[in-house]
Amino acid sequence: xxxxxxxxxxxxxxxxxxxxxxxxxxxxxxxxxxxxxxxxxxxxxxxxxxxxxxxxxxxxxxxxxxxxxxxxxxxxxxxxxxxxxxxxxxxxxxxxxxxxxxxxxxxxxxxxxxxxxxxxxxxxxxxxxxxxxxxxxxxxxxxxxxxxxxxxxxxxxxxxxxxxxxxxxxxxxxxxxxxxxxxxxxxxxxxxxxxxxxxxxxxxxxxxxxxxxxxxxxxxxxxxxxxxxxxxxxxxxxxxxxxxxxxxxxxxxxxxxxxxxxxxxxxxxxxxxxxx
Numbered sequence: 001x002x003x004x005x006x007x008x009x010x011x012x013x014x015x016x017x018x019x020x021x022x023x024x025x026x027x028x029x030x031x032x033x034x035x036x037x038x039x040x041x042x043x044x045x046x047x048x049x050x051x052x053x054x055x056x057x058x059x060x061x062x063x064x065x066x067x068x069x070x071x072x073x074x075x076x077x078x079x080x081x082x083x084x085x086x087x088x089x090x091x092x093x094x095x096x097x098x099x100x101x102x103x104x105x106x107x108x109x110x111x112x113x114x115x116x117x118x119x120x121x122x123x124x125x126x127x128x129x130x131x132x133x134x135x136x137x138x139x140x141x142x143x144x145x146x147x148x149x150x151x152x153x154x155x156x157x158x159x160x161x162x163x164x165x166x167x168x169x170x171x172x173x174x175x176x177x178x179x180x181x182x183x184x185x186x187x188x189x190x191x192x193x194x195x196x197x198x199x200x201x202x203x204x205x206x207x208x209x210x211x212x213x214x215x216x217x218x219x220x221x222x223x224x225x226x227x228x229x230x231x232x233x234x235x236x237x238x239x240x241x242x243x244x245x246x247x248x249x250x251x252x253x254x255x256x257x258x259x260x261x262x263x264x265x266x267x268x269x270x271x272x273x274x275x276x
Contacts, residue, residue, distance in 0.1 A: 002074040004057060004135055004166030005209035010072075010080050011055045014062065014105075017082040019050050021099040029094045033109055035071070035117030044068065044118055045097075054122065056134050057165025061122050068120050075113030081106045135166040135202055143202075144195040150187035156257030157187040167202070170228055171209070173262045175201045177224045182268045183256045227251050227262050 002010070023045050031038050044066065052063040060072040072078070081090045084103050089096075093106035095116060107116060119125045133142060143164065150157045157163055158172045167175070176183050178201035181194060190198065205223075212218040216225050222245040242251055244264040252265045 001076050001168055002058065002078060003168035003171055003209075003214075004055075004206055005171075005214045007055055007058050007060055007074060007166075008210050009213045010074070011053045011060055013080055013082070014050075014060070015053045017103075018062075018097075018099070018105055019052070021101055021103070022047060022049050023097060024100045025098040027096040027098070030109075030112060033094055033107075033112060033114055033116060035115050041118060045070070056122070056126060057131055057161060058168075059126075059131065059165075061119060068118055069122055071115075071117055071119045071125070072107065073115040075109070075111065075115065077108075077110045078114035079108040081108060130162040132162050132165050135164050136206055138164055138199075138202075140196055140199040143199050144190075144192065147187040147190055147195060152187055153183065153257055154181060154185045154187045154190065155183035155259070155261060159257070159259070164202075166206070169259050169261075170225055171205055173228075174205045174223055174225055177263060177268060178204060180267055180269075182265075182270045183261050183263050184270060221245055224251060224262050224264070227253075 026042050026045055028034065028038055028041075034041060045064070048064045048066050050062045050070070051065050054061045054063070054069075058074065060074075061069045062072070063069050079090075081093070082103060082105050083089065089104075090106055090108055092108050092110040094109040094112070094114070095107040097105040097107075099105070107114065132138070132146075146163055147154070147157065150163070155172055155176065158167055158175070159169065173183070175198065179194065179197040181190065181198060208219060208223075219225055224245065226241045243249065244251055244267055247264065247266045249264060249266045251262050253260065253262055255261065
């Protein structure tokens with residue numbers, strides 16, 4: 001599933017290719033992907049230009065010169081492709097924007113979980129959908145105040161988009177590992193120092209993933225993502241990638257909050273420890 005780093009990559013791609021290009025037409029293969037009526041969508045966008053992009057969590061909002069936004073949600077496997085000729089059209093291009101310069105933007109929707117529609121007010125939309133502050137924008141104070149009210153395990157709390165937006169399963173595992181916090185700790189039990197460490201880890205993991213455009217093979221060797229993505233791991237043998245890069249003990253794999261979870265039982269103890 002495209003998480004915050006992938007969607008940020010899409011945002012930058014969109015901004016580099018599609019801004020200030022008048023739209024000629026829109027082709028929609030499956031109207032079930034639309035959250036706005038087809039005729040309304042086409043009438044609103046034809047002849048308009050995209051003028052700016054904004055990402056909040058896993059959501060991409062593209063502003064038009066008409067004052068409204070187009071909202072992209074990438075579902076499980078969504079992607080974008082900018083191209084010119086018919087023979088370049090990617091598979092599963094369910095929605096295609098035709099620009100007056102002869103180029104096109106395909107919204108690629110292999111599994112049809114993706115969605116697109118018009119939004120008048122981004123802030124109102126986020127409030128209605130209970131989407132919290134973006135994971136790269138939330139402050140340590142905001143994070144700490146929110147976690148202090150949560151009497152639930154820290155992993156599912158961080159996966160809740162109404163708590164912090166944009167963090168998915170592997171990112172939560174990586175963040176908790178980098179912050180040395182056990183995934184089954186109660187969110188409300190975190191100390192102020194642990195909240196600071198958690199906030200720093202969120203920034204570190206997300207910025208690293210964005211830097212490498214979510215290419216896991218390029219991630220630092222002290223990231224446990226390599227335990228999940230063995231095919232892309234920099235480690236030379238199949239056993240080493242399952243060891244903690246800090247203490248060389250075997251990583252533990254279990255289900256936490258219904259999600260497969262990787263962590264180090266040594267470096268991420270189930271009770272608070274002094275950081276430093």
